[in-house]
Amino acid sequence: MDFGTVFLILMLVIIAIVVGVAITVGVLVSRGVVSLVKISKPKYESAKRSALKVRADSTTGPMGEILKQRVELADSLQATRRSLDAAQGTRQYTGNLESIFNTLQQTGTLMEHQLLVAQQEPDPAVQSLYAKTLGVQVEQITQTAKGLRNALASAAAPAGDVDLKDLTRTLEIEAAMLKKWSKTYTDLGTDQPGP
Known part of the structure; x- marks a missing residue:
């Protein structure tokens, strides 16, 4: 083989190795980023919600009412x-x-968008109107969500009532029978004559 052919083969091998390493690194990095996003998304959402709560508590006027409605809506839907x-x-x-x-x-998502529009309104008088109008709708959604949770709680009631006195009495009878049974078989073992 001449020098040109050897050089070409070596270059192709080096290119193949570099491409393989690049693909492997790319896959590992993308998997790491995806898993990092999956892990950090709930933490990010929690931090965002906490910041919204702090901002709602510290803001007054119509803007504060709108922020409190957003917090109430999100908390209610999340609890449900x-x-x-x-x-x-x-x-x-x-x-x-x-x-x-x-x-x-879905209704809550639409309401959240309307609350965001109200939050961006520069005129406090219009914001106040938004707060009153949307407040009624937010209250309806949160009450419906609470009703749904109440329905779940009602369905979780015990299937049947158990009379604990009857259960205790039955347990005492069983214990007495086991004790008598154990004594009977112990006595039988001692009554047998030796070989």
Whole structure:
């Protein structure tokens, strides 16, 4: 082989190795970024919600009312989602509540957008009108969400009542029978003649 062919083969091998390393590094980095995003998203959402709560508590006037409505709406929907997930996780019958909650959540998303528009309004008089109008709707959504949680709580009632006195009496009878049984078989073992 001449020098040109050897050089070309070496260059192709080096290029293949570099491309392979680049692809491997790219895949590892992208997986790391995706997992980092999955881990950090809940923390980011929590920090964002905490900042909104602090801002709502420290702001006065119509802007403060709008911010408080946003916090109330988000907290109510999140609490309802957690309750529904917990009920479904324990295989509690939830009927049509998931569908109702999905509709409620869509309405809540639309309301959040309207509250954001109200928050951006520069005129305090118009903001005050937004706060009053949207406040009624936010209250309806939060009351419906609370009703949904109440329905879940009602469905979680015990299936049957147990009379504890009867249960205790039955347990005492069983214990007495076991004691008598144990004594009978112990006595039988000592009554047998030796070999």
